[in-house]
Amino acid sequence: MIATSTEVHSERVAARLGLALATTFTICFLTGLYSHFAQHPSLGFELPARPVGLYRFTQGLHVVTGIASIPLLLAKLWSVYPRLFQWPPFTSAAQAIERLAIFPLVAGSIFMLFTGLANINLWYPWHFDFPTTHYRTAWIVIGALIVHIGAKFTTSRRALRRTPKTPTDAPAAGALAERRRFLYTVFGVSALAITFTVGQTFRPLRKLALLAPRRPDVGPQGFPVNGTAKETGALGLANSPAYRFEVTGRVAHPLSFTVDELHALPQHSGTLPISCVEGWSTSQRWTGVRVRDLLEMAGAEPHASASVESFQPYGSYRTSDLNHFQAHDPDTLLATMVNGEPLAVDHGYPLRLIAPDRPGVMQTKWIKTLIAT
Amino acid sequence: MDQDTDRHLTHAAEPNRIGLAIGLVLGIPVMLIGIVGIVRHTDATPPSSYLRFFVGGDLLHDLVVAPVAALVAFVVLRRAPAVARGPLRAALFGSAVMIAIAWPGIRHYGRMRAPDNISVQPLNYATSTATAVAVVWAVAAMWLVIALIRTREKRVAPAQPILRPDS
Numbered sequence: 001m002i003a004t005s006t007e008v009h010s011e012r013v014a015a016r017l018g019l020a021l022a023t024t025f026t027i028c029f030l031t032g033l034y035s036h037f038a039q040h041p042s043l044g045f046e047l048p049a050r051p052v053g054l055y056r057f058t059q060g061l062h063v064v065t066g067i068a069s070i071p072l073l074l075a076k077l078w079s080v081y082p083r084l085f086q087w088p089p090f091t092s093a094a095q096a097i098e099r100l101a102i103f104p105l106v107a108g109s110i111f112m113l114f115t116g117l118a119n120i121n122l123w124y125p126w127h128f129d130f131p132t133t134h135y136r137t138a139w140i141v142i143g144a145l146i147v148h149i150g151a152k153f154t155t156s157r158r159a160l161r162r163t164p165k166t167p168t169d170a171p172a173a174g175a176l177a178e179r180r181r182f183l184y185t186v187f188g189v190s191a192l193a194i195t196f197t198v199g200q201t202f203r204p205l206r207k208l209a210l211l212a213p214r215r216p217d218v219g220p221q222g223f224p225v226n227g228t229a230k231e232t233g234a235l236g237l238a239n240s241p242a243y244r245f246e247v248t249g250r251v252a253h254p255l256s257f258t259v260d261e262l263h264a265l266p267q268h269s270g271t272l273p274i275s276c277v278e279g280w281s282t283s284q285r286w287t288g289v290r291v292r293d294l295l296e297m298a299g300a301e302p303h304a305s306a307s308v309e310s311f312q313p314y315g316s317y318r319t320s321d322l323n324h325f326q327a328h329d330p331d332t333l334l335a336t337m338v339n340g341e342p343l344a345v346d347h348g349y350p351l352r353l354i355a356p357d358r359p360g361v362m363q364t365k366w367i368k369t370l371i372a373t
Numbered sequence: 374m375d376q377d378t379d380r381h382l383t384h385a386a387e388p389n390r391i392g393l394a395i396g397l398v399l400g401i402p403v404m405l406i407g408i409v410g411i412v413r414h415t416d417a418t419p420p421s422s423y424l425r426f427f428v429g430g431d432l433l434h435d436l437v438v439a440p441v442a443a444l445v446a447f448v449v450l451r452r453a454p455a456v457a458r459g460p461l462r463a464a465l466f467g468s469a470v471m472i473a474i475a476w477p478g479i480r481h482y483g484r485m486r487a488p489d490n491i492s493v494q495p496l497n498y499a500t501s502t503a504t505a506v507a508v509v510w511a512v513a514a515m516w517l518v519i520a521l522i523r524t525r526e527k528r529v530a531p532a533q534p535i536l537r538p539d540s
Binding site: 084 | 386389393400401402403406417419421438462466470477482486490491493495498502504
C-alpha cells in the first residue's frame, strides 16, 4: 500500500479497516465451515437438499469475500506498519501477549488469502494438502482474531466513534479528508476486485470477469469442468461396450442396466447448479433417472441413504454419499443428458450424479454403482 | 472523539486487559482446534512446507512488499502535486492489487497443471489484466479531473462578489 500521509497510520483508519476485515473473515469462516460440513458430515449435521442454490451462494460468497479481503488486508497492514518498529517492542506483559497474538493473525491471514487465491487457480506451489491446511489454519486465524478484538476493544470503540461532520480547524479538516481519501481508495479497489471476479458465479456479470479463473459459459458443452476424463483416467472406460450400471447394497433385488436400458426408464428433468468449492458455478438443465425411483425399484428401505461410485481410477472424489434428504429429493438425478444433449465425456458420460445444494466435487461423474445404505 | 486524539500508530496503545483476558479465554481454544489439527495431520501438512508458507508470507510482506510500497510513496508520490496524490495512490494501489489477483492466470499456472481442460483460466490474462488496470487508471483520472475543478473553484470563489439580499 502506498501513502504519503501519516494520517493513514492512524487508529481510526486501522479500526475501520479492522472492522471490515473482521466482517469479511467471519463470512469466509462461516461459509468455509458450511462447505467443510457439507463434505465431511459430522456432529449430526446433514446438508439439506433445499434451497437448491444454498451451497452455490455460500461458496460464491466465500471466494468473492476472500478476494475482497486482499486489498483490505494490505491496507490494514500498511496502516499499522510503523508499529512493527516500535521500541521497546512492548511496555507491559499484557502488551507483550497482545503483540505475540498478532503474529498468527497476520501470518495466518496472508497464508489464507494466498492459498485461497492459488487454489481457485488450481495452482499448488506447496507440498501440503490444501483443504486440510486451509481449514485448520482458518481456526488459527479466527482464534487469533478473537484475541485481537478483545485486546483492541477499547481502542477500536474509541476510534470508531462518529467523526464530527464539520471539523473545527483546517488541519483537522485536512486530516479527515486524507483519511477518507485513503479509505475510499481501499474500499473502491476492493469493490473493483469483486466486479472483475464475481462473474464466475454470477452469470449476468460474466463478461466483466476479467480476472476470474473460470467463466460459467466456457467449457465442454458450454460450461466448466473441474477434472477431465483424461485427467482422472476415465476416458478409456467411458465408451466401453461392457459398461453396466448397478444398484446394490441394502436392496431386496439388485439391478443392472446398460446405457440404453437407462434411457428407457422414466426420465425427469431439473435445472440444477454445479457449485464448485473454488467459487465458480453454473446452472444447467439436466435429464436422467431419479435416484429415489431407482432405490424404490430395487426395494431399498423407504428412508435409505445411498452412495455412488465412479469407475474413474484416480482422484479423491471417486465416491460420494447422499444423505436421506438428498437421496429422496425429486431433483436428485443420475443424469445422462444436459440441455437436451447426451453428456460430454468430461461431464461424466455415460452417467453422473446431479443433486440440489451440493458441492461440485460431490456431483460424482462416470458412475458405475448406486449403493443403498 | 476529538480530532487530536486520533493517535498515529508509531506506538501501540496499552491493550484492554479485561478484553484481552476474555479474548484469550475464547480465542486460544479456537486456535488450538487448528494447531492440533495441523500437528496431528503432518502427513497432510508437512511442517517444513507449511511453515515455509505460513512464516514466509509474513516475512515477504514485512521485508519486501511494505518497504517497496514505502519506497514508491517516497519517490513517486511526494514529488507529485498535492492534488494528484490521492488519485495517483489509488491508481498505483489498484494496479498492484489487480495484477496480484490475476498473477496465477498471467503465468498460466492452472492451465499448465490441467492442459486438456479448456475451462481452466480460459482468458488471455495479460490482456484482461491490462483492461482491468486501464479501468483503475480511468477512474483515478476522473477523480483527478474532479479534484482539479474543485481546486480551481476554491481559488476563484473568494474573488466572486457576495450578493446580499438587500443589495
